[in-house]
Amino acid sequence: MEEVKNKVIDELSNKDYEFGFTTDIEMELAPKGLNEDIVRFISEKKGEPQWMLDYRLKAYRHWLTLKMPKWGHLDIPKIDYQDLSYFAAPKNMPKYESLDEVDPELLDTFNKLGIPLEEQKRLTGIAVDAVFDSVSVKTTFQETLKELDIIFCSMSDAIKDHPDLVKKYIGSVVPYTDNYFASLNAAVFSDGSFCYIPKGARCPVELSTYFRINTAGTGQFERTLIIADEGAYVSYLEGCTAPQRDENQLHAAVVEIIAEKDAEVKYSTVQNWYPGDKDGKGGIYNFVTKRAICKGNGSKVSWTQVETGSAITWKYPSTILKGDDTIAEFYSVAVTNNHQQADTGSKMIHLGKNSKSTIVSKGISLGKSQNTYRGMVKFGKNAHNSRNHSQCDSLLMGDKCGAHTFPYIKVENNTGIVEHEATTSKIADDQLNYLKQRGLGEEQAVSLLVNGYAKEVLKQLPMEFAAEATKLLSISMEGSVG
Amino acid sequence: MELIKIRDLHVNIDNKEILKGFDLNINRGEVHAIMGPNGTGKSTLASALVGKPDYEVTKGEVIFKGKDLLEMEIEERALEGLFLAFQYPVEIPGVSMINFMKTVVDARREYRKEEPISPVDFLKLVKRSSELVGISDKMKGRAVNEGFSGGEKKKNEIFQMAMLQPDLAILDELDSGLDIDSLKQVAEAINKLRNENNAFLIITHYQRLLDYIVPDFVHIMNDGKIVKSGDKDLAKELESKGYDDIMGLN
Numbered sequence: 001m002e003e004v005k006n007k008v009i010d011e012l013s014n015k016d017y018e019f020g021f022t023t024d025i026e027m028e029l030a031p032k033g034l035n036e037d038i039v040r041f042i043s044e045k046k047g048e049p050q051w052m053l054d055y056r057l058k059a060y061r062h063w064l065t066l067k068m069p070k071w072g073h074l075d076i077p078k079i080d081y082q083d084l085s086y087f088a089a090p091k092n093m094p095k096y097e098s099l100d101e102v103d104p105e106l107l108d109t110f111n112k113l114g115i116p117l118e119e120q121k122r123l124t125g126i127a128v129d130a131v132f133d134s135v136s137v138k139t140t141f142q143e144t145l146k147e148l149d150i151i152f153c154s155m156s157d158a159i160k161d162h163p164d165l166v167k168k169y170i171g172s173v174v175p176y177t178d179n180y181f182a183s184l185n186a187a188v189f190s191d192g193s194f195c196y197i198p199k200g201a202r203c204p205v206e207l208s209t210y211f212r213i214n215t216a217g218t219g220q221f222e223r224t225l226i227i228a229d230e231g232a233y234v235s236y237l238e239g240c241t242a243p244q245r246d247e248n249q250l251h252a253a254v255v256e257i258i259a260e261k262d263a264e265v266k267y268s269t270v271q272n273w274y275p276g277d278k279d280g281k282g283g284i285y286n287f288v289t290k291r292a293i294c295k296g297n298g299s300k301v302s303w304t305q306v307e308t309g310s311a312i313t314w315k316y317p318s319t320i321l322k323g324d325d326t327i328a329e330f331y332s333v334a335v336t337n338n339h340q341q342a343d344t345g346s347k348m349i350h351l352g353k354n355s356k357s358t359i360v361s362k363g364i365s366l367g368k369s370q371n372t373y374r375g376m377v378k379f380g381k382n383a384h385n386s387r388n389h390s391q392c393d394s395l396l397m398g399d400k401c402g403a404h405t406f407p408y409i410k411v412e413n414n415t416g417i418v419e420h421e422a423t424t425s426k427i428a429d430d431q432l433n434y435l436k437q438r439g440l441g442e443e444q445a446v447s448l449l450v451n452g453y454a455k456e457v458l459k460q461l462p463m464e465f466a467a468e469a470t471k472l473l474s475i476s477m478e479g480s481v482g
Numbered sequence: 483m484e485l486i487k488i489r490d491l492h493v494n495i496d497n498k499e500i501l502k503g504f505d506l507n508i509n510r511g512e513v514h515a516i517m518g519p520n521g522t523g524k525s526t527l528a529s530a531l532v533g534k535p536d537y538e539v540t541k542g543e544v545i546f547k548g549k550d551l552l553e554m555e556i557e558e559r560a561l562e563g564l565f566l567a568f569q570y571p572v573e574i575p576g577v578s579m580i581n582f583m584k585t586v587v588d589a590r591r592e593y594r595k596e597e598p599i600s601p602v603d604f605l606k607l608v609k610r611s612s613e614l615v616g617i618s619d620k621m622k623g624r625a626v627n628e629g630f631s632g633g634e635k636k637k638n639e640i641f642q643m644a645m646l647q648p649d650l651a652i653l654d655e656l657d658s659g660l661d662i663d664s665l666k667q668v669a670e671a672i673n674k675l676r677n678e679n680n681a682f683l684i685i686t687h688y689q690r691l692l693d694y695i696v697p698d699f700v701h702i703m704n705d706g707k708i709v710k711s712g713d714k715d716l717a718k719e720l721e722s723k724g725y726d727d728i729m730g731l732n
Contacts, residue, residue, distance in 0.1 A: 430572045448582070
C-alpha cells in the first residue's frame, strides 16, 4: 500500500509545469548589465520625458547605496545584477485595430494561457491590458471605460498621455528609497498598468492584467499604479504564469494603490510564476513591493492573493490606514511545494482614528518547501479606537516541509484592540479516509480538503478568478500527498 | 442473489489479531444485524471491509459483486457500491455539503462512464434525500459535519447514503447519539431505501434499533467471529438473557 502510494507520488511530482512553453518572437534586448547608460537606454526606448528619466536616475543612484535585504527566512542564491538584461520588447509594435493584425503566434501564447482575448472581450466583460514581456500589446474595453472617464492603460502610455497624474502619484506610496527592490524597479521599470478612476465613478468591469515573462535572462520590472479618486470604486485583477526556464529569472514589481476619500479598491492576484523543477532548479525570484494607502477618510482597500508559484517569494502587500474610519483587508493563500520558499504576509499601518484591518493568511506547505508568514500591525499615536484581527493558519503535508510565523505588533495608542490567532495543522488521515470512502481518489480528496481550508480566502476573489484559483490550487497539490 | 461473501477473514491491527476467521454471506434484498459485546471486532469488520489503512488482512477472502474486494483501494470499493455510515463522522471544514455531494455523485458517475449529473437532477436528488431523512436546508448549506450535533452527524450519514444509493450499506453503531425521535425517523428512511437490489449490514449493541429496522438475520459476534446466527428473535432473546447466557458462557 505504502509503496503504491509512493509510486503515485513520484509519478505525479514528475509531472511537468503545465504552462512551460516558450514563444519565438524576436526580442529587442538591452545589452546585459546595469549602469546609468542602461537606465537612459530604457527611458529613451520608451520615449519618456526628461522628468521620468531624472526620476529613474535618482532611483538608480540611490539603489547603488543599498544592499539586498537579508531578514527574510529565505535562502537566496547570489544574484549577479550585471548579468541580467533590463529591457526586452517585442519588435515592431504597432497598436492594432483588430486582433487579425496581431502576430498569430502571440495570440496562440495567450490561448495556451487560457486567455483568448476575443473570447474574454465577448463573453466575460473583462478589460484586459495584456503585458507580453514588457510592452503592452492590446487593451480592450477602452470605450466602455472612456464613457466614465476611467483611464486604464499601460504605464508607458500614462507617462505620455497623463503626465500630471503619474507625476503626482508615482512613488507616493512606495518611494524609490523604500527598499532595495523597489529602488531597482524605479530605475529600470519596463512597463505595467496604470489605472485612474475619477471622482464618484464605479468601474463596471473587473480590470485585469495578465503578465508573462518570455525572454530568458531578462528581469521583469513591472510598475503598477492604481488611483481611486473620491468615492470611486474599482476591482483589479492580476494573474500570471511564466514559461519554463533553467535560468533563474528575477521579478521585482512595484504596485502602488491610492484610495482617496470614501474610495474603495479591491486588488486580487493569482500568482503562478514558474516555481523551478522538482529538484529546485530554475524558477522565478519574485521580490515584490505592493502597498496601498487609504489616504482619505472612509476609504477601503482589500488585497486578496493566491500564491502558488515562484522559486522564492518575498512579498508583503501592505496598507497604510492614513484616513479616519478606513478599512484594510488582506486575504492570502500561499502554497509552497518541492523546494519553493515563500516569505510573505502583510503590514497594516494604522494612523487614522477608528481604522480597522483584517489579516487572514493560509499557508500550505508540501514537499521540502519553506513557507513563512511575516506580518506587522502598527497602531500610531493618533490611531484612536483602531482594531486589527489577524488569523494565521498553517497546513503541513508530509514531514520535510516547514511553516514559520513571524508576527510583529507595535502599538503606540492604548485605545485600540489587536487580536492575533494562529494555528498549525496537518491533514488528518480520518478526513482523507472519510472522503475516499465516499469514492474520491487521493488527489481529489486532498484537493477538496485544501480548497475547504482556503475557502475563507478564495471566497474573496471575484467569481471568474475564484474558479481559476481553485483549479490552480488543485494542480499545485498534485503529487504532494504521502 | 449473492452480493458479498466473506470467507475466513482474519484482520490484524498493530499486529494484534482482531478478526479470527469471520464468515458471512449477504444476498441482495437482505438486512443483516451484527451484535456483540464491546471489543469483539464489530467495527474492525466494518473498517476492514471498506478498506481503511492500518487494517491488515492476514487471511481470507471477500468477494463483492463477483470481484475480489480486498484487491481494491478504499475509493474503488466505494465506487463499486460499498458504503459505510461512520460511527464517528469527521468534520471537513470549509467544504459545503452541497459541493461535497456534487463531487462525490459525479465521481461515481465518472466511474460508471456517465456524464456529470445535471444541476436540476442533482437538486431533485438532494431534495428527495433530505426530505426522506429529515435534514434541514440549513444543514445542507453548512460545511460537512462542521458544528453538527452527534445526532445531526448520524442523520447526515444516512442522507449521504440516500444520495449515493449503494449496493451494500454498513451502518456502524447508527443508534449511538440519536434520540428516539431521530432514531425512528432515520429507521423509517432506511426502510424506504430497502429494496430487492440492495442490502444492509447493521452493527449495533442494542436491540432497540432492530425494533424499527427489522433484520432478516441476526448474528452474534464474539472474539473475532460469529458465534451464533438466527432470525430477528435472536436479538430479542439476547435483550432478555444477555450475551453471556446466549453465547453459553455461563
